Amino acid sequence: MDAFLVTGPSRLSGTVRAAGAKNAALPAMAAALLTDEPLVLEDAPDLADVKTMRTLLAGMGVSPRGSGATGLVLDASRVTSTEAPYDLVRTMRASILVLGPLLARFGEARVSLPGGCAIGVRPVDLHIMAMEALGARVAVEKGYIHAYVSRVGSRHGRLSGARIAFPTVTVTGTENVLLAAALAEGRTTIENAAREPEVADLARLLAAMGASVQGAGTSTITIEGIERLHGTRGVPHAILPDRIETGTYLAAGAITGGDVTVTNARPADLGSFLGALTAAGVDVSRGDGWVRAAAPEPLRATDVETAPHPGFPTDLQAQFLAMMTQARGTSRIVETIFENRFLHAGELVRLGADVRVEGRMATVHGPSRLQGAPVTASDLRASAALVLAGLAAEGPTRVRRIYHLDRGYAAMDHKLRSLGAAVERIPG
Numbered sequence: 001m002d003a004f005l006v007t008g009p010s011r012l013s014g015t016v017r018a019a020g021a022k023n024a025a026l027p028a029m030a031a032a033l034l035t036d037e038p039l040v041l042e043d044a045p046d047l048a049d050v051k052t053m054r055t056l057l058a059g060m061g062v063s064p065r066g067s068g069a070t071g072l073v074l075d076a077s078r079v080t081s082t083e084a085p086y087d088l089v090r091t092m093r094a095s096i097l098v099l100g101p102l103l104a105r106f107g108e109a110r111v112s113l114p115g116g117c118a119i120g121v122r123p124v125d126l127h128i129m130a131m132e133a134l135g136a137r138v139a140v141e142k143g144y145i146h147a148y149v150s151r152v153g154s155r156h157g158r159l160s161g162a163r164i165a166f167p168t169v170t171v172t173g174t175e176n177v178l179l180a181a182a183l184a185e186g187r188t189t190i191e192n193a194a195r196e197p198e199v200a201d202l203a204r205l206l207a208a209m210g211a212s213v214q215g216a217g218t219s220t221i222t223i224e225g226i227e228r229l230h231g232t233r234g235v236p237h238a239i240l241p242d243r244i245e246t247g248t249y250l251a252a253g254a255i256t257g258g259d260v261t262v263t264n265a266r267p268a269d270l271g272s273f274l275g276a277l278t279a280a281g282v283d284v285s286r287g288d289g290w291v292r293a294a295a296p297e298p299l300r301a302t303d304v305e306t307a308p309h310p311g312f313p314t315d316l317q318a319q320f321l322a323m324m325t326q327a328r329g330t331s332r333i334v335e336t337i338f339e340n341r342f343l344h345a346g347e348l349v350r351l352g353a354d355v356r357v358e359g360r361m362a363t364v365h366g367p368s369r370l371q372g373a374p375v376t377a378s379d380l381r382a383s384a385a386l387v388l389a390g391l392a393a394e395g396p397t398r399v400r401r402i403y404h405l406d407r408g409y410a411a412m413d414h415k416l417r418s419l420g421a422a423v424e425r426i427p428g
């Protein structure tokens with residue numbers, strides 16, 4: 001099990017390119033199950049989660065070839081199984097995204113329940129509710145979701161369009177309905193839909209496959225189901241740049257008092273985060289395909305509250321909290337999406353930060369003089385926050401269990417070194 005050895009303090013400066021987004025690549029890969037023609041995805045990131053989705057699809061008979069750089073080709077013309085096994089699903093919750101497309105094209109699916117997660121209970125009841133609303137019969141037995149659409153004669157039945165009003169905004173829940181409704185009979189309307197850019201990117205792919213989707217990116221989406229979808233037919237689908245990775249490198253520049261530019265970026269996808277950086281005294285500039293954060297002045301304490309897009313992203317909460325340990329004054333960070341997403345706080349305190357957590361709020365007093373120490377990552381974004389704090393700390397910080405980091409950040413050690421950081425991947 002690898003670790004990162006981060007030696008600080010450093011002042012980052014330079015330019016890095018954002019990769020394709022993990023949270024756009026995973027639903028796009030699941031969309032391959034909707035057609036018997038090849039799907040070509042460009043800029044799919046080189047991440048552990050993308051490899052897991054590849055393995056999951058291959059287990060169903062999908063033949064994946066190529067990779068992000070050359071174009072990932074997914075061919076689901078010979079699907080032999082509609083099962084997503086526990087051993088894979090437990091390593092990546094986003095595996096639930098195969099439920100909708102399997103039901104829509106094959107009329108059946110057997111998908112393991114994802115199980116526990118460090119940041120919260122994260123049930124999938126809304127995914128199940130939505131598939132039932134589209135006409136599927138669903139039973140949960142022995143840790144698996146068994147779902148099917150009643151047969152009509154010898155053929156498996158089709159899902160039927162429906163009105164689905166989510167009580168809570170759910171990103172993959174919205175994506176699962178988009179994937180399923182594209183082949184359903186009739187119209188589906190999703191109310192209180194997630195507005196994340198990754199949802200709109202999936203709708204863009206489905207439209208390129210022949211689907212009829214209106215309103216993606218807003219809280220009301222309408223899909224007119226059709227009989228058959230086609231592949232990308234010579235026009236590869238370029239995966240959206242990763243706004244969370246972009247924000248993470250901007251925060252790395254800010255916490256070190258540096259100056260970092262991220263290219264292949266979409267500043268518009270980061271509105272509320274860039275607003276918070278500016279409120280913290282960071283000099284933010286942006287242009288077509290790039291965004292820059294320079295922090296020559298000491299950071300100012302800033303309050304944030306996470307919310308569904310276009311609110312402050314929960315996936316940048318930990319990185320921003322780490323930044324606030326170096327800001328002057330008291331910051332209050334409220335986490336509204338997940339009930340247990342402050343596991344990084346205790347590890348930051350080990351580095352010398354002053355962070356107190358009560359329920360869904362963390363209070364950060366700063367600036368603290370951080371000192372390098374061994375710390376342990378608990379989840380993907382917490383691990384990024386610990387690396388950022390290590391960049392600002394005096395001496396070596398060993399961040400253990402960086403397999404969490406590898407799930408969502410491609411070659412982070414290389415990218416940080418290109419910005420002047422002292423970061424090494426070492427045996428755990």
Ligand code: EPZ
Nearest residue numbers: 023094122123124125126127168169170171172315337380
């Ligand atoms: C997506 O997870 C992202 N993952 C997460 O990113 C991200 O944190 C999250 O959206 C919120 O933005 C992917 O896109 C692969 P939700 P998802 O369903 O879809 C509750 C990262 O770091 N809920 O929007 O699983 C749920 O418990 C990851 O890259 C139900 O109650 O999140 C949570 O409180 C971490 N029942 C809230 O809704 C359900 O059936 C929002 O979760 C579904 C969700």
